[in-house]
Amino acid sequence: MAILIDETKCNGCGLCDHNCPGDIIHMDAVSGKPLVVYPDECWYCGACRIDCPENCIKIIFPLISL
């Protein structure tokens, strides 16, 4: 899962997609909302969350890394 986006709060600005250093998040052309396309390649860096204007991204660590 890696990161969880609260779609009810998300305004579709695309900053998380722009900021992710690993091309993990892609804005969905249809819904206009971010999709976590490559969760297995997430670095857990938090760059997507840091500038999110709606503060709607949560970092979820998988069990194996806890």
Added chain:
Amino acid sequence: MSFNLANIPEHHITTDVLVIGGGSAGTMAALAARRQGLEVALVDKAGIDRSGCGCAGNDHFLAILESGPEWDTKEAFLKWYHRLTQGLVDMAIPEKVFLSRIKRMVAYLEELGIPMRLDATHNDYIRTGSFGQPGDYFINFDGRKLKPTVSAEAARAGVKFFRRINITDLLADGGRVTGAVGFDIRKGDFYTFLARATIVATGNVTRLYNNQASMPYNSWHSPYNNGGAQAMAFRAGAELKNMEFVNYTLTPVNFSASALNAIVGMGGYIVNGLGERFLFKYHEKGEKGPRWVMPWGVYWEIKEGRGPCYFDLRHLPEEAINHLLHHLLPVDKNTFLDYCEQKGVDLRKDLLEVQISEGQLPAFLGSVSGIYVTPECATTVSGLFATGACSVTVGSLSGSMCVGETAGEEAAKFIYRDKTVKPEVPKEELTARREAIYSPLKRQGGFKHCELENKLRQVMTLYVGIGRTRRGMLTALEELAKLEKLFPDVRADNLHELMRVHELRDMLLVAQLIARGALEREESRFGLSHYRGDFPTSREEWHCSLHQCLQGEQVVLKRVAPSNL
């Protein structure tokens, strides 16, 4: 996939300076070259505003401020740096690329509004020391806005940004590097950059070794730095240096995050399963010793049955633990406290178990491995400069920014010295490069990139990881050669995967350079970094650097005498 292979749009950009990699070093390099009045293209496979190891912020800014004490002088720094790198970094470099610039760099960041003075009461710096430093070299600062701020400065100065372009190869004309090619990882377009000077700055090399959680992207430094600069420079004929020294650190268990500097800098302890502080057995400075001492000590404690090992912060005074929890840890790794919370660890009361991280080619202070450069950041190939963590200079964040600035200025000087040069590239070379870039998209069947990448990590971890022997290295080279043979069968099903395939190509080359260097260097040095069980001590005859370069198809190795102060 919407993108049509038969009709790939092409973009041809001609510029004065091309900077490949828009992280801490590359962005400064671009800005510095632009300040010299040149056209600059800054290219990154990510978005630049927040890419690279500093994407979500760093918290320690190494600086010599000449504030009074003996340790805060250039002389003391040089002595320490020479000791730390054991003479394997050219000692003419730190003065030129770092010491002469660092005070101005700190002032510049303050002008940009980066919070450098965390001591609000006295409007002063808070500084801490670690890793064997003779004093408190690290300014503790809030670097969360550093990367976007400096990127905005570069954009304002007129640097042209090319985002999401994965660069795959340098271009050369008559022995001189004249630019690079790459592709847009979202649209697929083909890009050619022709430049009078090219600077590579793609950082360190990760994803080469397994970690405990078996999550290759859960790495200490950015998992999206894969040796692009080192591999491209090597293929173009540049010399690489001391590639055998792979580095380890201590991280929280199963979470390869930076934290060690903050923790030992604030006086945290490292204890074993018996509750003992044990590092003094391995180094007289204990937790204040060089970084390599800590994974080295933990390795032996666990091996001898005294594991697991832990960070212990319970003794820290309230002020120190508050500083760690509020200013350092959540900046050092933005998600650190999320991890603690989800794991159920309260650092005021609980021990935090540690692990030895996966190995990586270094990116920090005291790095002796990477692209060999002169104090002017020039590689051994004309027209090609290297800067930041991929080069052997002064690592770390502040080091990378200062070295970046140096590379930008020196590339400009190089251009102004010879104004007549027009960068060119034969048409056939471009056609061949283009063909090679996209060929994984045309394959059916074959392997996925992760299949080869997993095998690569297995081989590196088994034979070229912690504890090495001649036989292991020969096995690794054989296995890596097999993977090299399989590489032309690797397919990509979309553009994102195409980027990963090109990363794999560079990692495969770097892995072979590491194994070859490690086979050659018959001694041990820097703890786990290069521990040859068949030559377990450091040896006088190996007190030197080992350079590797390509001549034709042949890899040539040479020993270079250590540098004296």
